[in-house]
Amino acid sequence: MTESSSLSPASARPSYGKVITALILLAGIGAFFFFDLSSYLSLESIKANRDALLSYTASNFGVAITVFIVLYIVQTAFSLPGGAILTLTGGFLFGSFLGTIVVNIGATIGATLAFLAARYLLRDWVEHKFGARLKTIQAGFSKNAFSYLMTLRLIPAFPFFLVNLVSGLTRVSIGTYALATALGIIPGSFVFAFAGRQLGTINSLSEIASPPVLLAFTLLGLLALLPIAYRKWGAKPGT
Numbered sequence: 001m002t003e004s005s006s007l008s009p010a011s012a013r014p015s016y017g018k019v020i021t022a023l024i025l026l027a028g029i030g031a032f033f034f035f036d037l038s039s040y041l042s043l044e045s046i047k048a049n050r051d052a053l054l055s056y057t058a059s060n061f062g063v064a065i066t067v068f069i070v071l072y073i074v075q076t077a078f079s080l081p082g083g084a085i086l087t088l089t090g091g092f093l094f095g096s097f098l099g100t101i102v103v104n105i106g107a108t109i110g111a112t113l114a115f116l117a118a119r120y121l122l123r124d125w126v127e128h129k130f131g132a133r134l135k136t137i138q139a140g141f142s143k144n145a146f147s148y149l150m151t152l153r154l155i156p157a158f159p160f161f162l163v164n165l166v167s168g169l170t171r172v173s174i175g176t177y178a179l180a181t182a183l184g185i186i187p188g189s190f191v192f193a194f195a196g197r198q199l200g201t202i203n204s205l206s207e208i209a210s211p212p213v214l215l216a217f218t219l220l221g222l223l224a225l226l227p228i229a230y231r232k233w234g235a236k237p238g239t
Helices: 001-032 043-048 048-060 059-075 081-094 096-143 145-154 158-165 172-182 186-196 209-223 226-234
Strands: none
Touching: 001 096, 043 048, 043 081, 043 172, 048 059, 048 081, 048 186, 059 081, 059 096, 081 096, 081 145, 081 186, 096 158, 096 172, 096 186, 145 158, 145 172, 172 186
16 A cells, blocks of 8 residues: 555656647647637748738847747747748848757757647557557667658658657667658748748748649758668678
């Protein structure tokens, strides 16, 4: 009796932490849609307020960069829509190269927080429920995590938020995940940040993510798999 009662507080703490974390995530997502904040993260809204945004950025450059990075972290950590619009805005306000850098910082930190939240909330349950079926996948992913993550980041067919959440269910290290994310999102971030400099001429995101651009990203993603292919088929026996 004494042993069980002494164990119960320790075993309860993770549950309370998970409940609080889940409630924070749900509250953030709920507030986003309840207050219709998505209307502010639209191409039309950014274009309508372009002069005010440029004026504020010119007068408060450091504050503007800080606010932008924080907004990007929140948007990514809570898996909210609007990442592409924010990246365009970063290029519009800060230029192609600086815009890519600030987007990369915000996206990498936010993606890492989403990764940690998924790992904290769901991995134990998923492994308990599907552990036997996941062993092969976990083993393959752990051996080639960096190449796999680079491919997932480079190919636009894989939604950014979904990669964040699914990666948290694997056993990839935080360092590998953060590095692959930071490097893998550079090409896409630069394309959108560069396009943001011509914001006034853009009427749809599809104008940026054209078939040739998507094909180029896909080829880059496949290149990231070459080390895995070489290890599997290219290495000579006995080497």
